[in-house]
Amino acid sequence: MSGFDVLVAGGGIVGMTAALDLAREGRSVIIVDEGRHSGTTANAGSLHIQMQSRFIRMYPEQVADLERSLPLYPAGAARWRELEAELGADLEIKSSGGLMVADDAGQFAFLADKCARERRLGLDVHMLERAELARIAPYLGEAVHGAELCVEEGKLNPLKANEAIRTTLQALGVQRLDETVITALSPAGHGIEARLSHRGGQRSLSAGQVILAAGSGTGQLAAMLGVTIPTVAEPLHVNVTEATAPLIGHLVQHAERMITMKQLGAGQVVIGGGWPARFTGPEEFPTVDPASMIGNLSLAQHIVPRLGSLRVIRTWAGVNTTTDGQCVLGKLPGHDNVFSAVPGDAGYTLGPLVGRMAAALAMGRDPGHDIARFTPARFG
Ligand SMILES: Cc1cc2nc3c(=O)[nH]c(=O)nc-3n(C[C@H](O)[C@H](O)[C@H](O)COP(=O)(O)OP(=O)(O)OC[C@H]3O[C@@H](n4cnc5c(N)ncnc54)[C@H](O)[C@@H]3O)c2cc1C
Structure with missing residues (x-):
């Protein structure tokens, strides 16, 4: 069993950008990704800022929460522009309206x-x-x-963005296990032990902290620790x-x-x-x-x-x-060393911002935005 400072469960945009910030601060990080269902590799590259009428019409009961989350979207687009400069790569980001x-x-x-x-x-x-x-x-x-x-609305090219982030993570020494499913999570000493499955083979690894950035798989991972997060x-x-x-x-x-x-x-x-x-x-x-x-x-x-x-x-x-239209971001109830990091609607737009906030939480720092209402504890 090998030990890492942080295990990032899910290698989509949130997991990758959380890992980026953690690795830059000297944490040893491993990303584990099943590689099957990912919005990150399938999305359309819209940088959304105004409320999407699709959500207003489909989920009218969520409009109040959508409006309260609105300031995050310009911040999410701004974080993408910073990230493009940090990566030194052309991600085709255009804020052309x-x-x-x-x-x-x-x-x-x-x-x-x-x-x-x-x-x-x-x-x-x-x-x-x-x-x-x-x-x-x-x-x-x-x-x-x-x-x-x-x-301020715009677009980017997700193929270029994902590639540039992956390359930078490799250069920073972040390990990544692809086609690997996390099948169990359990507290072990001061950390967490994860059971992994890769093409029928099983292994374990341990980490001091875990960030659950597994998109629609986050609910299943949280359930392994007795916590409800209703990801769909x-x-x-x-x-x-x-x-x-x-x-x-x-x-x-x-x-x-x-x-x-x-x-x-x-x-x-x-x-x-x-x-x-x-x-x-x-x-x-x-x-x-x-x-x-x-x-x-x-x-x-x-x-x-x-x-x-x-x-x-x-x-x-x-x-x-x-989920319920809002980010699910914060410490898991009863687990001081496990954090959920699921963006709200338009999750590729919010991805690097949510990744950054999750990394800040794991390092005990201020995430820079009021995230109290995003707590996973709201699901009971
Ligand atoms: C077709 C489509 C178009 C979209 N277009 C846009 C758009 O234009 N703009 C926008 O802002 N958003 C868009 N989105 C939404 C956006 O892509 C997602 O919200 C965003 O990618 C979520 O990122 P994430 O990192 O949270 O999750 P994901 O990208 O879904 O990544 C989660 C990762 O976790 C892994 N995982 C899950 N369970 C486990 C497990 N047990 N063990 C190991 N790994 C696991 C999965 O394999 C996956 O790779 C679109 C989504 C889709 C599907």
């Missing part, structure tokens, strides 16, 4: 109400009528009536088109329907937004649902008609994590 478009006066009124609430909460958001919108976003089709502009795995769909000349400058969303669109630096348009995928087979593998592909692409063309002439080169499904 986000447009949430409306098809009619009713949707425009819904956005105007949302915009007013968000302005009161400090966001730089504005309503744009059709003529003004056409000037800054000529690629939008005739069907678009108006939009809410969130000035939500399979979602993404399409990407062939490359084209610069077309879409903003992150584009819709007031009523699920969509996000953005163009990567190399010209491909990534079209996501939370259309459902499904789990199939004994491994419950996230699998594309053709109905989502058609629905997502039809909506994309409705908003940006020029997309109709592009071919889709790839489509995939990945697993998002939901």
Whole structure:
């Protein structure tokens, strides 16, 4: 049995960025990752700041909490920009603004109400009528009536970001066990012992502290220590088109329907937004649902008609994590050396910030934000 200062359970964006901060402060860190369900390797690269209408409509009971979490999103995007500079890599981060478009006066009124609430909460958001919108976003089709502009919103390229972080972790000497499942966690002396399974082989390792950054697997890991964290795995769909000349400058969303669109630096348009995928087979593998592909692409063309002439080169499904809409961040009740680190909605945007706050907690430092309401103890 080998000992580490910190075991990071889950090597997604939260686990990797927590490990980064800990390793930079001289902690010996090991990341263990099952490598099966990860939002980090499947996400669409939107840097979300304004409230997504999808959440307001699907979970109206969570709106008050979403609004209280709103200040975290600009901080999350700012942390990404810092991280890009620290890594010395081009992650294609662009804060070129986000447009949430409306098809009619009713949707425009819904956005105007949302915009007013968000302005009161400090966001730089504005309503744009059709003529003004056409000037800054000529690629939008005739069907678009108006939009809410969130000035700080943007995008990044997750493939580049994940690669750059992994390379830096390796250079810092952070160990990473891939395709390895944590099957048991138990207190041992002053630390924690973890049982690991890798392609049928079993082993143990011990660590002084554990950060549970396992996305939808966090609930299962917390349960091993007698703590409830109700993480739910939500399979979602993404399409990407062939490359084209610069077309879409903003992150584009819709007031009523699920969509996000953005163009990567190399010209491909990534079209996501939370259309459902499904789990199939004994491994419950996230699998594309053709109905989502058609629905997502039809909506994309409705908003940006020029997309109709592009071919889709790839489509995939990945697993998002939901809880109650807010981060689950803090010490596990009854375990002073175990911390949960699950971002709220738009978890890739929040990932490096949540990773940083989890690392600060593990080092006994101030996380820099009021995280009292994110405590895992709220689930009883
Ligand atoms: C299709 C899709 C598109 C998305 N688009 C966006 C977007 O555009 N913008 C945005 O902000 N967010 C987006 N998200 C959400 C975002 O990707 C996630 O919220 C974010 O990646 C969560 O990061 P994480 O590190 O908490 O968890 P994950 O990335 O899910 O990583 C958790 C890791 O833990 C590992 N794990 C789980 N259980 C165990 C175990 N028992 N033992 C060992 N390892 C374990 C898993 O293998 C996984 O690698 C999207 C999600 C999906 C699925």
